[in-house]
Amino acid sequence: MKVIEKAYYSPVGKKVAAKAGLSEPPRLRRGRDYPRGPVVLAAPAGSTLVAEALELLGRTSESPVLDTGGDKAPGYGDRIGAVVLDATGLTDLTQLEELRQVLRPAMRAIEGSGRVIIVGSSPEGDWERLALTQALDGINRTVAKELRKGATSNLVYVDPDVTAVDLLPTLAFLLEGRSAFVDGQAWTVRAAGLEEADTVGGPAERPLAGLTIAVTGAARGIGEAIARTLARDGAEIIAIDIPPAGEALANVANDIGGVALQLDITAPDAGERIAALVAGRGGSLHGIVHNAGVTRDKMLANLDQKKWAQVLDINLAAQLRINKVLLDPATQGGLVDGGRIVGVSSMVGFGGNAGQTNYAASKAGVIGLVRAMAPDLAARGITINAVAPGFIETEMTQLIPFVKREVMRRTNSLDQGGKPVDVAETIGYFLDPRAAGVTGQVIRVCGQNLMGQ
Amino acid sequence: MNHDVVVVGGNRVPFTKGGTHYAEASNHDLLTAAIDGLVARYGLAGTRLDEVAGGAVLKHANDFNLTREVVLSSALAPETPAVDLQQACATGLETTMYIANKIALGQARVGIAAGVDSTSDAPIAVSDSLRRILHAASGARTAKDRIGILAKIRPSHLAPVPPRVSEPRTGLTMGEHQAITTKRWGVTREQQDEIAVASHRNLARAWDEGFFDDLVTPYLSLARDGIMRPDSSMEKLAKLKPAFGGPEGTMTAGNSTALSDGAAAVLLASAEYAEENHLPVLARVVDAEVAAVDHPGGSDLLMAPVGATGRLLARQGLTVDDFALVEIHEAFAATVVATLKAWEDADYCRSLGLDGPIGTLDTSRLNVNGSSLATGHPFAATGARIVPSLAKMLAARGPGSKGLISVCAAGGQGVVAILEAV
Numbered sequence: 124m125k126v127i128e129k130a131y132y133s134p135v136g137k138k139v140a141a142k143a144g145l146s147e148p149p150r151l152r153r154g155r156d157y158p159r160g161p162v163v164l165a166a167p168a169g170s171t172l173v174a175e176a177l178e179l180l181g182r183t184s185e186s187p188v189l190d191t192g193g194d195k196a197p198g199y200g201d202r203i204g205a206v207v208l209d210a211t212g213l214t215d216l217t218q219l220e221e222l223r224q225v226l227r228p229a230m231r232a233i234e235g236s237g238r239v240i241i242v243g244s245s246p247e248g249d250w251e252r253l254a255l256t257q258a259l260d261g262i263n264r265t266v267a268k269e270l271r272k273g274a275t276s277n278l279v280y281v282d283p284d285v286t287a288v289d290l291l292p293t294l295a296f297l298l299e300g301r302s303a304f305v306d307g308q309a310w311t312v313r314a315a316g317l318e319e320a321d322t323v324g325g326p327a328e329r330p331l332a333g334l335t336i337a338v339t340g341a342a343r344g345i346g347e348a349i350a351r352t353l354a355r356d357g358a359e360i361i362a363i364d365i366p367p368a369g370e371a372l373a374n375v376a377n378d379i380g381g382v383a384l385q386l387d388i389t390a391p392d393a394g395e396r397i398a399a400l401v402a403g404r405g406g407s408l409h410g411i412v413h414n415a416g417v418t419r420d421k422m423l424a425n426l427d428q429k430k431w432a433q434v435l436d437i438n439l440a441a442q443l444r445i446n447k448v449l450l451d452p453a454t455q456g457g458l459v460d461g462g463r464i465v466g467v468s469s470m471v472g473f474g475g476n477a478g479q480t481n482y483a484a485s486k487a488g489v490i491g492l493v494r495a496m497a498p499d500l501a502a503r504g505i506t507i508n509a510v511a512p513g514f515i516e517t518e519m520t521q522l523i524p525f526v527k528r529e530v531m532r533r534t535n536s537l538d539q540g541g542k543p544v545d546v547a548e549t550i551g552y553f554l555d556p557r558a559a560g561v562t563g564q565v566i567r568v569c570g571q572n573l574m575g576q
Numbered sequence: 577m578n579h580d581v582v583v584v585g586g587n588r589v590p591f592t593k594g595g596t597h598y599a600e601a602s603n604h605d606l607l608t609a610a611i612d613g614l615v616a617r618y619g620l621a622g623t624r625l626d627e628v629a630g631g632a633v634l635k636h637a638n639d640f641n642l643t644r645e646v647v648l649s650s651a652l653a654p655e656t657p658a659v660d661l662q663q664a665c666a667t668g669l670e671t672t673m674y675i676a677n678k679i680a681l682g683q684a685r686v687g688i689a690a691g692v693d694s695t696s697d698a699p700i701a702v703s704d705s706l707r708r709i710l711h712a713a714s715g716a717r718t719a720k721d722r723i724g725i726l727a728k729i730r731p732s733h734l735a736p737v738p739p740r741v742s743e744p745r746t747g748l749t750m751g752e753h754q755a756i757t758t759k760r761w762g763v764t765r766e767q768q769d770e771i772a773v774a775s776h777r778n779l780a781r782a783w784d785e786g787f788f789d790d791l792v793t794p795y796l797s798l799a800r801d802g803i804m805r806p807d808s809s810m811e812k813l814a815k816l817k818p819a820f821g822g823p824e825g826t827m828t829a830g831n832s833t834a835l836s837d838g839a840a841a842v843l844l845a846s847a848e849y850a851e852e853n854h855l856p857v858l859a860r861v862v863d864a865e866v867a868a869v870d871h872p873g874g875s876d877l878l879m880a881p882v883g884a885t886g887r888l889l890a891r892q893g894l895t896v897d898d899f900a901l902v903e904i905h906e907a908f909a910a911t912v913v914a915t916l917k918a919w920e921d922a923d924y925c926r927s928l929g930l931d932g933p934i935g936t937l938d939t940s941r942l943n944v945n946g947s948s949l950a951t952g953h954p955f956a957a958t959g960a961r962i963v964p965s966l967a968k969m970l971a972a973r974g975p976g977s978k979g980l981i982s983v984c985a986a987g988g989q990g991v992v993a994i995l996e997a998v
Contacts, residue, residue, distance in 0.1 A: 366788075366789045370793060370794045372616070373612055373793050377651035381621075403854060
């Protein structure tokens with residue numbers, strides 16, 4: 124620890140930092156815990172979609188306090204845990220006033236790590252409806268920035284045929300602590316045609332029980348957290364990393380009762396070797412998480428062909444090659460119909476970053492791959508999505524010089540870096556068999572970092 | 577045999593020179609790492625195996641239950657029993673046969689055979705005279721008596737006694753014994769150096785090809801064998817001075833194995849168990865034979881495997897040409913050359929009670945991915961290193977491919993075994 128870092132964390136340093144506005148960041152609610160306070164549900168256009176989904180989750184809800192006039196907004200007597208706004212069915216811009224009426228009294232009442240969840244209709248219809256759809260995004264992003272103490276706001280667009288069953292895993296994810304570091308984001312849920320029977324038991328503690336999932340880059344950092352989190356949810360993990368990382372990889376695999384595969388994912392036969400292992404063990408592959416990635420940072424003026432090629436091959440081209448093999452129906456041990464592919468992008472893939480042209484290209488490419496492949500895989504019920512982590516506290520980011528690191532930590536709405544488990548939980552949500560309606564989506568796990576879109 | 581015994585796979589830590597990378601690691605640590613890597617490779621965490629057999633040549637007295645203690649440190653179920661075996665440098669092959677034989681007889685269905693040695697963790701004993709004084713002191717009745725006895729300790733008593741590397745019956749080290757054999761069989765410096773160069777180059781090529789990706793797990797951040805010299809050459813080896821056999825000797829540090837640290841483990845199962853549990857199968861354990869020679873009576877210390885090979889091949893009705901691959905442990909490069917010469921020597925073979933010469937080996941089939949000169953030779957681990965490597969090479973050549981393993985050992989002993997790809 125450098126002198127400046129020690130001084131910063133000393134009692135005196137903490138007082139000075141607090142005076143300068145750098146207060147101790149809030150401790151986020153994580154895991155499968157729901158908000159402590161009640162869930163407030165508002166459906167201005169009379170939609171019952173969210174109400175039905177909450178019922179399937181076994182959660183009760185309360186009616187909102189509305190600000191219908193006067194200078195002083197009415198308040199809630201006590202803290203509330205979450206506000207869920209079912210904004211589906213809104214047709215004209217004046218109806219946005221009804222959202223204001225719900226949100227204004229709630230803004231000061233939401234508990235620490237509480238939630239605002241806005242559910243809106245996917246962009247469709249006339250000019251006014253399209254404008255309204257986009258307006259929801261502006262409301263969501265701003266509410267996320269105004270909320271304090273680790274509370275978040277997120278927006279879910281739903282296609283017209285989406286049922287409460289389709290929405291259930293998304294609503295559970297957003298209400299629970301699993302979405303702790305997902306803030307100010309918007310994504311879409313499509314109709315997946317799941318039956319109510321698929322949700323029996325409500326939000327299962329082990330939604331991945333008995334499913335085999337391959338995780339690349341699983342020896343340490345975010346990949347290790349992914350492997351451990353998915354194993355916690357019941358998955359049988361094939362933990363993959365390069366042979367030199369084998370020692371840490373074996374320890375992770377043994378800890379979670381998984382299998383270690385020492386494999387360089389850029390090997391021409393990497394996909395075949397993963398499939399052969401799965402087939403040899405008599406199983407089938409439910410999902411693959413393409414987490415392995417590297418950085419070889421240089422300003423473009425100094426960036427040679429080797430550093431360029433290495434990053435693009437490991438971070439992007441390798442997963443495309445592996446996907447092709449695993450998706451070939453002739454591949455024994457390949458992905459099953461109804462399977463899952465998850466990529467790991469980065470906020471740099473959205474925003475770019477000086478010194479990271481190669482990395483930004485690869486991570487933006489992951490976003491492109493997700494969007495390109497999703498429609499083509501829909502017929503087989505296979506989903507493909509990606510997470511885009513922001514600043515996550517890992518051994519790698521611990522190497523960033525202190526002041527720069529502290530700035531990166533703080534430049535988001537939650538005033539702190541995320542944990543590897545936050546990325547892992549979002550990936551677990553994608554892998555949930557009930558999340559069949561979530562495909563082609565890229566969710567940033569960044570605490571609403573200022574970088575990028 | 578009632579049950580087919582199959583090699584599922586193996587794992588070892590990278591081997592390296594004693595006192596270097598693993599200087600702080602004990603036999604217990606190394607063997608735990610080797611077994612944990614094997615457990616991870618085959619998803620066996622928490623599984624109860626029927627038995628683990630392991631051993632070390634250089635072993636501390638408080639490691640009397642080394643393998644069982646390692647099991648308890650490992651990711652295996654604590655209900656997995658274990659046994660310590662020791663047959664000098666053949667330990668890893670003998671533990672393999674111990675587990676294989678139990679499986680063949682139906683006494684076990686699945687087990688691990690292993691071996692470990694650390695010249696860094698070698699037991700250093702106190703001198704006999706110091707031990708006598710300490711015993712007497714602990715038996716003293718009064719403090720005064722005790723002080724009186726302890727006062728007899730002299731600085732010379734405090735010198736530690738390292739483990740003896742010489743043969744107890746002859747007083748000669750293994751290298752000195754091999755030097756006699758080297759001269760007797762007319763093994764030249766060039767023949768030895770060629771074997772050493774091939775060992776390093778073949779091992780380096782195998783590493784570059786990824787051959788060891790599913791056979792080795794890095795340990796303490798060492799990812800490849802530490803003794804390996806990919807740039808080894810005849811010119812470089814020619815510069816080395818003789819280490820054994822006097823000034824005219826042909827054996828050098830370059831064509832003799834280095835004192836090494838490492839551990840290796842093999843997963844063995846019955847064919848039925850492997851199938852039921854969806855474990856891969858590389859090769860079948862066909863047969864094995866152990867032999868000894870009368871080295872105090874003048875026989876070549878490290879040539880016992882020759883007699884074992886002849887009897888094993890006769891029992892199986894096989895000839896040298898039936899083997900796609902042969903692994904002869906490179907205790908010294910000269911051991912390999914002398915062994916191959918002995919196979920061809922009708923008189924020598926008859927003197928061992930064999931019907932005639934064993935045969936001539938096409939050396940392109942010998943130690944094709946390197947052997948102990950380049951890899952290192954942690955005594956008890958070597959057999960458990962060779963078995964899975966050979967099994968994997970045979971599997972790649974297709975069903976029916978046969979391989980022969982020959983390992984010499986201290987005390988004038990040797991073990992040979994046959995694997996066959998399935």
